[in-house]
Amino acid sequence: MTQDAPRHPGLNLGRHHPEAHAENEKLMFGFWVFLMSDLILFGIVFATYASLTNPMGQAGGPTPRDVFSLTSAAMQTAILLLSSFTFGLASLALKYRQPSLRAWLAVTLLLGLAFLGLELRDLVQMVADGAVPQRSGWLSAFWVLVPLHGLHVAAGCLWLAVMLVQVTLFGLTTQVSTRLARLSLFWHFLDVVWIGVFSVVYLGGLA
Amino acid sequence: MTLETGRKELRLYVIGFALAATLTAVPFAVVASGTVPRDVSGWVIALCALLQAMVHFRYFLHIDFSRQKREDLQLVLFSVLLLAIMAGGTIWVLANLSARMMP
Amino acid sequence: MYIALAFVMMARAIAEAAVMRLQQALALDGGFLSEAHYAELFSTHGTIMIFFVAMPFVTGLINIVVPLQIGARDVSFPLLNSISLALTAVGAALMMVSLVIGDFSTGGWTGYPPYTGIVFSPGEGPDYWIWAITLSSVGTTLTGINFAVTIYKERAPGMSFMRMPMFTWTALCSAILMIFALPPITAACVMLALDRYLDFHFFTSDLGGNMMNFANLFWLFGHPEVYLLILPAFGVFSEVIATFSGKRLYGYASLVAATMCIAVLSFTVWVHHFFTMGGSPYLNAVFGAATMTIAIPTGVKIYDWMATMYRGRIRLTVPMVYALGFMMLFVIGGLTGIQLANPTISYQVHNTLFLVAHFHNMLVPGVLFGMLAGYTYWFPKVFGFRLEDRWGYVAAYGWILGFMLVFFPLYVVGLLGMTRRTYDYTTAAFQPWMIVSAVGAGVVLFAFAALVIQLVRSIQGRSALADTTGDPWDGRSLEWSIPSPPPAWNFAVLPEVKDRDDFTRQKEGGAAWNPAAQYDDVELPRNRAVGVIVFLTGTLLGFALVWHVWWMAAAMLAMIVALVIWIGFQGISTETVSAARVYSVDCDFLARKRAALGKSAASGVNTVDPVGRARA
Numbered sequence: 001m002t003q004d005a006p007r008h009p010g011l012n013l014g015r016h017h018p019e020a021h022a023e024n025e026k027l028m029f030g031f032w033v034f035l036m037s038d039l040i041l042f043g044i045v046f047a048t049y050a051s052l053t054n055p056m057g058q059a060g061g062p063t064p065r066d067v068f069s070l071t072s073a074a075m076q077t078a079i080l081l082l083s084s085f086t087f088g089l090a091s092l093a094l095k096y097r098q099p100s101l102r103a104w105l106a107v108t109l110l111l112g113l114a115f116l117g118l119e120l121r122d123l124v125q126m127v128a129d130g131a132v133p134q135r136s137g138w139l140s141a142f143w144v145l146v147p148l149h150g151l152h153v154a155a156g157c158l159w160l161a162v163m164l165v166q167v168t169l170f171g172l173t174t175q176v177s178t179r180l181a182r183l184s185l186f187w188h189f190l191d192v193v194w195i196g197v198f199s200v201v202y203l204g205g206l207a
Numbered sequence: 208m209t210l211e212t213g214r215k216e217l218r219l220y221v222i223g224f225a226l227a228a229t230l231t232a233v234p235f236a237v238v239a240s241g242t243v244p245r246d247v248s249g250w251v252i253a254l255c256a257l258l259q260a261m262v263h264f265r266y267f268l269h270i271d272f273s274r275q276k277r278e279d280l281q282l283v284l285f286s287v288l289l290l291a292i293m294a295g296g297t298i299w300v301l302a303n304l305s306a307r308m309m310p
Numbered sequence: 311m312y313i314a315l316a317f318v319m320m321a322r323a324i325a326e327a328a329v330m331r332l333q334q335a336l337a338l339d340g341g342f343l344s345e346a347h348y349a350e351l352f353s354t355h356g357t358i359m360i361f362f363v364a365m366p367f368v369t370g371l372i373n374i375v376v377p378l379q380i381g382a383r384d385v386s387f388p389l390l391n392s393i394s395l396a397l398t399a400v401g402a403a404l405m406m407v408s409l410v411i412g413d414f415s416t417g418g419w420t421g422y423p424p425y426t427g428i429v430f431s432p433g434e435g436p437d438y439w440i441w442a443i444t445l446s447s448v449g450t451t452l453t454g455i456n457f458a459v460t461i462y463k464e465r466a467p468g469m470s471f472m473r474m475p476m477f478t479w480t481a482l483c484s485a486i487l488m489i490f491a492l493p494p495i496t497a498a499c500v501m502l503a504l505d506r507y508l509d510f511h512f513f514t515s516d517l518g519g520n521m522m523n524f525a526n527l528f529w530l531f532g533h534p535e536v537y538l539l540i541l542p543a544f545g546v547f548s549e550v551i552a553t554f555s556g557k558r559l560y561g562y563a564s565l566v567a568a569t570m571c572i573a574v575l576s577f578t579v580w581v582h583h584f585f586t587m588g589g590s591p592y593l594n595a596v597f598g599a600a601t602m603t604i605a606i607p608t609g610v611k612i613y614d615w616m617a618t619m620y621r622g623r624i625r626l627t628v629p630m631v632y633a634l635g636f637m638m639l640f641v642i643g644g645l646t647g648i649q650l651a652n653p654t655i656s657y658q659v660h661n662t663l664f665l666v667a668h669f670h671n672m673l674v675p676g677v678l679f680g681m682l683a684g685y686t687y688w689f690p691k692v693f694g695f696r697l698e699d700r701w702g703y704v705a706a707y708g709w710i711l712g713f714m715l716v717f718f719p720l721y722v723v724g725l726l727g728m729t730r731r732t733y734d735y736t737t738a739a740f741q742p743w744m745i746v747s748a749v750g751a752g753v754v755l756f757a758f759a760a761l762v763i764q765l766v767r768s769i770q771g772r773s774a775l776a777d778t779t780g781d782p783w784d785g786r787s788l789e790w791s792i793p794s795p796p797p798a799w800n801f802a803v804l805p806e807v808k809d810r811d812d813f814t815r816q817k818e819g820g821a822a823w824n825p826a827a828q829y830d831d832v833e834l835p836r837n838r839a840v841g842v843i844v845f846l847t848g849t850l851l852g853f854a855l856v857w858h859v860w861w862m863a864a865a866m867l868a869m870i871v872a873l874v875i876w877i878g879f880q881g882i883s884t885e886t887v888s889a890a891r892v893y894s895v896d897c898d899f900l901a902r903k904r905a906a907l908g909k910s911a912a913s914g915v916n917t918v919d920p921v922g923r924a925r926a
């Protein structure tokens with residue numbers, strides 16, 4: 001399998017490294033498979049959430065209208081989408097070896113942290129309102145679905161921080177570049193999952 | 208690997224971002240307005256979400272119909288099929304159950 | 311220096327052996343027990359058999375055989391491989407710990423709430439079950455990813471998908487099932503844990519919980535799981551039947567198609583495990599019909615195997631005995647499955663011993679015989695000597711006879727209305743059948759002992775049983791073209807594949823014993839201690855969670871995160887084997903092989919010719 005065009009845009013490993021390419025192909029493909037497995041995990045939690053979003057599942061406790069804020073959801077959505085875009089810019093900077101790489105990564109990290117901050121604020125507010133997971137089946141599902149995504153974002157932020165260190169220490173070695181490429185898949189993937197979250201949980205709940 | 212192609216790629220990211228932002232804004236606006244009937248807004252939300260997911264895959268995750276992407280595309284489509292079976296099936300089974308438990 | 315791969319295989323074999331011994335010890339205790347003790351026994355038996363015997367056996371076999379069959383040096387991600395193994399071992403270790411410290415769950419291998427919820431089972435039992443399964447399920451998912459990438463990306467030049475050996479095809483489908491079917495059980499277990507630890511309400515009977523969602527999620531995993539186990543067994547039988555019939559596998563394309571069909575269909579039938587939930591007739595009919603369709607590709611396979619044997623030169627070796635036993639018994643199990651797929655029948659016999667007989671009829675002649683056949687078939691490849699025959703035959707016929715004696719009576723008492731998981735009964739009519747079944751259990755135990763004796767005898771007589779040619783059975787696929795045991799780099803030169811049975815092609819074309827034109831340096835991954843660390847932290851993590859030792863759980867989680875980051879800062883460490891070394895090892899092997907073959911031809915005695923040929 002020899003291919004001329006680099007298979008993964010956002011990566012520039014040079015043409016004379018067939019072995020690095022093969023290794024990278026394996027890693028990228030494996031990571032895709034992992035993401036798809038993760039997708040199924042999210043799908044299961046989504047389905048559970050959907051099946052508990054009804055009066056029986058809410059067991060006379062709070063309903064979406066009582067606890068969600070459309071404004072906050074919109075802000076989180078905007079921030080995460082923007083961070084996807086800035087990661088795209090980082091990928092371009094990586095590909096064309098531009099010095100702006102680290103800056104874009106740092107911006108993405110800050111946006112990720114801002115997203116987490118907002119989400120945390122919402123969750124704290126919900127606890128204050130008594131919308132705790134122990135209250136009903138529906139709230140249990142909410143408290144697994146949204147924080148599960150949040151945990152993924154947190155892991156992404158940690159990974160970003162580590163990569164910032166590695167870029168600084170090691171420069172753009174093959175290993176560092178392929179890791180950044182995988183991180184970008186992860187980050188964009190989380191944004192796709194978030195489409196599900198804001199559509200099903202927030203918009204679906206408030207419509 | 209010229210600056211030319213770099214510009215083109217940047218443009219793709221911008222297009223993707225613009226499309227995604229629009230597809231986000233529409234359902235939010237529909238819900239915020241509060242005037243659209245529930246079943247209509249439900250369909251709008253679902254349709255926009257589906258389209259937006261496709262936009263993300265195309266412009267951010269670079270999945271397309273080109274030959275080099277064939278494997279990744281197949282993988283994603285297969286996963287989505289299984290996702291539909293598993294998540295859709297779960298919702299069906301449990302909805303069926305709760306319908307039959309209604310007094 | 312031993313390579314990482316061999317290390318993984320050995321560790322896995324040891325883990326398997328330990329787990330099997332544990333299992334056998336438990337099965338012996340079967341009778342004369344208190345109700346709670348009996349419940350603990352069937353729970354551990356089911357859990358161990360499925361998750362810690364069948365799964366590691368299948369995974370281990372794939373791990374050993376697939377790289378050899380596709381002409382690869384190793385799996386794609388050796389480090390990930392050792393981590394997955396460690397996680398599976400963590401689960402097994404938790405099972406063992408539960409023997410000594412505290413009690414195991416009494417909720418069966420399916421662990422249904424609300425019975426396993428905190429209200430009805432306040433003890434630590436279900437927690438052991440939850441964490442053993444959760445941690446090992448993560449390991450299995452990672453293994454699946456590893457296998458899928460290996461099969462996609464590591465095939466030797468020229469090996470297109472339609473030239474892949476059948477076992478590799480089934481391994482690919484199993485890997486797909488590992489990747490997509492494990493997330494539901496991981497999710498269900500974590501939700502159950504949250505219910506138990508933090509008073510969530512996923513599956514409780516109050517405050518909006520829905521316990522049927524657990525059954526739903528469990529079988530969303532559970533049904534694909536049974537096919538995950540059976541498909542590689544099908545693969546083993548395909549290889550064994552083709553080799554010992556001396557014929558090309560009949561209907562290769564239809565076997566591939568059937569395997570894929572089964573893999574996908576297995577995701578569409580899970581509701582047949584809870585028809586009695588009370589879903590609408592329409593829902594049950596849809597899933598009943600879907601279940602019955604699985605019989606079609608399965609039937610295709612049976613016919614393909616029969617057609618392969620038809621007019622072949624059949625050698626009745628030990629693996630072949632298992633294969634024949636499998637084909638006859640498995641059909642019976644499949645037929646009872648189709649009966650159960652009819653919701654009206656399921657309503658009658660669900661959770662009776664009829665059901666128990668059905669699934670053991672699939673799992674024992676199917677999965678277990680498959681694994682034993684594979685074990686006998688590939689043992690010489692891995693260890694360089696064959697397993698002794700006589701005790702092998704004893705074990706094989708013993709298993710077949712024992713199986714029939716144990717489980718056929720269960721069909722009858724099941725139809726008479728005896729429920730599963732009963733530790734005592736009052737209907738005298740059951741008793742004669744139960745006695746037959748117990749005698750059968752004795753036979754099975756004897757068959758297992760025969761396996762142990764066979765292994766001991768074989769090790770003692772290993773020089774007489776040595777496999778110098780690397781091809782003891784007159785095999786057809788690439789793994790038989792290399793020395794037994796294979797060198798750390800597997801293939802001296804990556805083969806150029808031109809045919810489905812490529813090694814047969816090489817042998818017939820006389821190309822099988824020639825040295826390659828050119829040898830290159832080989833890079834091998836270095837052995838690392840990561841697996842051991844993951845095993846230790848994982849086990850402590852599980853233990854801490856079971857006993858609510860929060861500081862320890864937190865510390866172990868932090869350790870794992872730190873470990874991942876630490877690995878990120880290490881370079882990939884490899885070592886290089888020089889071309890000269892590879893060349894000399896290969897020449898040695900080829901010379902030995904030529905000598906062995908030449909000698910037998912000269913003396914006219916079939917001493918080293920493939921086993922069974924002389925008899926045929």
Ligand code: HEM
Pocket residue numbers: 420536537539540582583584601602604605608644645646647648649650651652656657659660661665668669672673676677
């Ligand atoms: C022709 C193929 C098959 C059909 C039509 C089939 C059908 C069924 C049905 C309908 C049930 C549920 C019965 C009830 O609970 O009332 C069942 C249970 C089961 N089957 Fe099968 N089956 C097939 C193949 C297999 C295979 C290949 C395996 C394993 C390798 C297997 C393992 C099991 C297990 C473990 C259970 C039940 C476990 C439990 O409840 O604890 N089956 N099968």
Ligand SMILES: [Cu+2]
Pocket residue numbers: 532533536579580582583
């Ligand atoms: Cu089933």
